[in-house]
Amino acid sequence: MGEAKRQTGRTKRIVVGTCSGCTLCCVVPAIEEFQKPPFSHCLQICDAGCAIHRAEERPEVCSGFRCRYIQAHEYGSDERHILPHPLQAGAYAFEPLDSGLMVLCVDPARPYAWKETSLVPFLATFVEAGFTLHIVDRGYNFPLRTLDHLGEIVARDYVEGARLMGKPPNIPGYIGSVRDV
Numbered sequence: 001m002g003e004a005k006r007q008t009g010r011t012k013r014i015v016v017g018t019c020s021g022c023t024l025c026c027v028v029p030a031i032e033e034f035q036k037p038p039f040s041h042c043l044q045i046c047d048a049g050c051a052i053h054r055a056e057e058r059p060e061v062c063s064g065f066r067c068r069y070i071q072a073h074e075y076g077s078d079e080r081h082i083l084p085h086p087l088q089a090g091a092y093a094f095e096p097l098d099s100g101l102m103v104l105c106v107d108p109a110r111p112y113a114w115k116e117t118s119l120v121p122f123l124a125t126f127v128e129a130g131f132t133l134h135i136v137d138r139g140y141n142f143p144l145r146t147l148d149h150l151g152e153i154v155a156r157d158y159v160e161g162a163r164l165m166g167k168p169p170n171i172p173g174y175i176g177s178v179r180d181v
């Protein structure tokens, strides 16, 4: 997870293939080891980056994590030519090991940015291949299994759509935007 100072897509210079101060994965998910709830800043984020980046107490869930963008560059896969940097996209994708799932975690302060990027055809490829897509966005996480559903999510606001369908938020803890833009 984030190696440097928490920054935004508008202010941070992106060095291809590196986190470049993203830290989005230090905000959206819960970190049980620190009792960090979802959609909150990890208290270990500091000006120099993750304050415990090289320390033993940095949990494995952090040191072992790579979003799909970083993985693609580390492995030199063709996806590195496709995937936008999470700072640009306001979202990062990852595939839990052998799960048949693709997960997209969305920056709550920029929930629409990813829809204008190559993440959309990237995710569509996985849905077509039979993966279940989970989009984690502003307190919601629902499975999507068809291209039609993905198209609906891209066309309309995810959270507003869930509200219209009478679905309550199913990730506790989201109380509003947590990320400066």
Ligand code: SF4
Pocket (backbone or CB within 6 Å): 001, 002, 003, 018, 019, 020, 021, 022, 023, 024, 025, 026, 065, 066, 067, 068, 069, 070, 086, 092
């Ligand atoms: S989401 Fe990806 S690019 Fe951003 S900090 Fe996490 S691993 Fe790095």
Ligand code: SF4
Pocket (backbone or CB within 6 Å): 001, 002, 025, 026, 027, 031, 042, 043, 044, 045, 049, 050, 051, 052, 053, 058, 059, 062, 063
């Ligand atoms: S411990 Fe470091 S890498 Fe892990 S969530 Fe916190 S800031 Fe991010």
